[in-house]
Amino acid sequence: ERIGVLGIPFSKGQSRVGTEYGPEVLRNGGIVRKLQNLGCHVKDHGDVEVIHVENDDPEENAKNPRTVGQTSKLIADKVEQVLRSDDICVTLGGDHSMAIGCIAGNARVEPDLVVLWIDAHADINTPMTSDSGNIHGMPLSFLVHELESYVPKLPGFEWLSPCIHAKDIAYIGLRDVDAGERKIIEKFGITAFSMQEVDKYGINEVVERALRAVDPEGKRPIHLSFDVDAMDPTLTPSTGTPVIGGLSLRETYYIAEEVARTGRLSMVDVAEVNPLLGDDKDKKLTVDMTISVIQRFFGNRRGG
Numbered sequence: 001e002r003i004g005v006l007g008i009p010f011s012k013g014q015s016r017v018g019t020e021y022g023p024e025v026l027r028n029g030g031i032v033r034k035l036q037n038l039g040c041h042v043k044d045h046g047d048v049e050v051i052h053v054e055n056d057d058p059e060e061n062a063k064n065p066r067t068v069g070q071t072s073k074l075i076a077d078k079v080e081q082v083l084r085s086d087d088i089c090v091t092l093g094g095d096h097s098m099a100i101g102c103i104a105g106n107a108r109v110e111p112d113l114v115v116l117w118i119d120a121h122a123d124i125n126t127p128m129t130s131d132s133g134n135i136h137g138m139p140l141s142f143l144v145h146e147l148e149s150y151v152p153k154l155p156g157f158e159w160l161s162p163c164i165h166a167k168d169i170a171y172i173g174l175r176d177v178d179a180g181e182r183k184i185i186e187k188f189g190i191t192a193f194s195m196q197e198v199d200k201y202g203i204n205e206v207v208e209r210a211l212r213a214v215d216p217e218g219k220r221p222i223h224l225s226f227d228v229d230a231m232d233p234t235l236t237p238s239t240g241t242p243v244i245g246g247l248s249l250r251e252t253y254y255i256a257e258e259v260a261r262t263g264r265l266s267m268v269d270v271a272e273v274n275p276l277l278g279d280d281k282d283k284k285l286t287v288d289m290t291i292s293v294i295q296r297f298f299g300n301r302r303g304g
């Protein structure tokens, strides 16, 4: 396949400096070359331009709304452009608010897409249910039709309309879900496999059930949004909101290999790598583990 790599050096969806260097450290870790070595045609489209709005006061408890909203529009436009020329887009983040523009852009090209959200967190707080005001904990709430009447139109988000339905989302890896998010997941019947289900059923059963839930006929394009904090912090320590008891390397490989096997992968977001957190060993480990997972979406199978 033709892969288009896009850097998203963004951090304003949360309050810790460092995720803006995610694209740089992933590129320095050799992600483009390693994908090319798998026989993929890989084009690096550079970085999305990040908007910085002065005096970007919180709105409805959401922080940096104009900066996040306006940057998200540029992300969506760039992602659409990449997907018009390449088969699959791999975005290198950047905090997980990047997924607003990534999914919005992908949905313009693949309106029938489904979303696999691999994350310790549900990232579906509305501005009102969030306890932090960090938009990286809210991205899905801006994208889901069923939540439109619950989410205020923030400044900077005028361009965005919801583009997915609650039934199009499946979570794997949850272990730190806020009360408001739990209510939303239950109210709209969102498919959610927490680490408890991973332990109960095993990753093979969880992946099979997740795919069947969102795409029973096995024909819809897949948007996979990968928050590196889905993995156990012993594997990806350099991330802003680590939660113990995460996915193992082998479980994460399995998810990637099974999604690759569908042949319907449309886009992979790689979110929340923060190379300023932890020591140099932590940073290198986080980058190496993340890249080794991404390789498995593109044909690097353990069985050869």
Ligand SMILES: N[C@](CCCC[B-](O)(O)O)(CCN1CCCCC1)C(=O)O
Binding pocket: 095, 096, 097, 119, 120, 121, 122, 123, 125, 130, 131, 132, 133, 134, 136, 137, 138, 176, 178, 227, 229, 241, 272
């Ligand atoms: N749900 C959180 C964390 C969001 C993480 C975003 B991700 O997944 O992209 O990394 C947690 C809010 N809150 C923090 C203090 C303790 C209770 C939970 C929030 O800030 O909304």
Ligand SMILES: [Mn+2]
Binding pocket: 119, 120, 121, 227, 229, 230, 241, 272
């Ligand atoms: Mn997370």
Ligand SMILES: [Mn+2]
Binding pocket: 145, 162, 163, 164, 165
């Ligand atoms: Mn729709």
Ligand SMILES: [Mn+2]
Binding pocket: 096, 119, 121, 123, 136, 227, 271, 272
């Ligand atoms: Mn996330």
